[in-house]
Amino acid sequence: MDAQPESLIVSAVLDAISEQRLPAGTKLGEQALSDIFKCNRANVRRALASLAAKHVVETQPNRGAFVATPSAEEAREVFQARRAIERTIARQAVARVTPEAIDELRANIAAEAEATRRQEKPAALRLSQRFHMYLAELAGNRVLERFLGELTMRSTLILGMYSSGDHPCVSKEDHGRIVDALEARDEALLLELTDSHLRHLEAELDFDLPPVSTFSLRDRLVLPSTATG
Incomplete structure (x- = not known):
C-alpha cells in the first residue's frame, strides 16, 4: 500500500x-508543498500539524508555517534535556552492551569519518545522529528513544542556525572515546564523556550569528523515488 501524502511530506x-x-x-507554504507532493492542501495541513507536534515547525497567524527558529533560551534547554536523557541512556546501555553493538558503533564512526573526508555533509550529519540513536536503541527504553529522536532533530536545527562551523573532528574523537568507555563498561567515565561531548557541541553555538538565508522548497526537498507502505 502506498504511503499517505502527509507521511511523505513529514519524512521529506x-x-x-x-x-x-x-x-x-x-517558509513551508501549503500551496508549494501541495504542488511538490501532488496532493491536496488538507494533506499538507495534517503533515504540518504533525511536524509542529515534533517542535521542528512553527505556525504563525496569518503568515503560515515555517521551519522552527529556536531562541537562545530554547537552544540551551534542548541541550540541557539531551544531557539528562543521554546520561540515563548511557547507564542503561552499559548493562546491555554486546561485542556486536561495539562493532556497529565503530563502523558508524568510520562511516561518518569517510563521509566527512568526502565532504558529504548530509551523510555525515545522518551518521552522527545515528550514533546517538543507536545508543538509545541499545539502552532498550523506547520512551527515551522517542524523546531523543526529537531532541537530536532539534539540536541539528539549532547547530545549523547558531554554529559557525562544522564539528566532524569533535564528533569523531568524542564518539570514539564514548565507545571505548562503553566497551570497558566504565559507567563513570561514560557518563563524563557523554556530558562533555554535548557540552562541546553547545559551546560551538554563537547566538550573534546573522540569520541563515532561506531556500526554495523544491530545491531543498528530496522526494522518495518510490512510495512505500
Whole structure:
C-alpha cells in the first residue's frame, strides 16, 4: 500500500532538516508543498500539524508555517534535556552492551569519518545522529528513544542556525572515546564523556550569528523515488 501524502511530506521535511538542507525560518507554504507532493492542501495541513507536534515547525497567524527558529533560551534547554536523557541512556546501555553493538558503533564512526573526508555533509550529519540513536536503541527504553529522536532533530536545527562551523573532528574523537568507555563498561567515565561531548557541541553555538538565508522548497526537498507502505 502506498504511503499517505502527509507521511511523505513529514519524512521529506524531517530528512531535509536533519541534513541541514532546510534552515530555520524557511517558509513551508501549503500551496508549494501541495504542488511538490501532488496532493491536496488538507494533506499538507495534517503533515504540518504533525511536524509542529515534533517542535521542528512553527505556525504563525496569518503568515503560515515555517521551519522552527529556536531562541537562545530554547537552544540551551534542548541541550540541557539531551544531557539528562543521554546520561540515563548511557547507564542503561552499559548493562546491555554486546561485542556486536561495539562493532556497529565503530563502523558508524568510520562511516561518518569517510563521509566527512568526502565532504558529504548530509551523510555525515545522518551518521552522527545515528550514533546517538543507536545508543538509545541499545539502552532498550523506547520512551527515551522517542524523546531523543526529537531532541537530536532539534539540536541539528539549532547547530545549523547558531554554529559557525562544522564539528566532524569533535564528533569523531568524542564518539570514539564514548565507545571505548562503553566497551570497558566504565559507567563513570561514560557518563563524563557523554556530558562533555554535548557540552562541546553547545559551546560551538554563537547566538550573534546573522540569520541563515532561506531556500526554495523544491530545491531543498528530496522526494522518495518510490512510495512505500
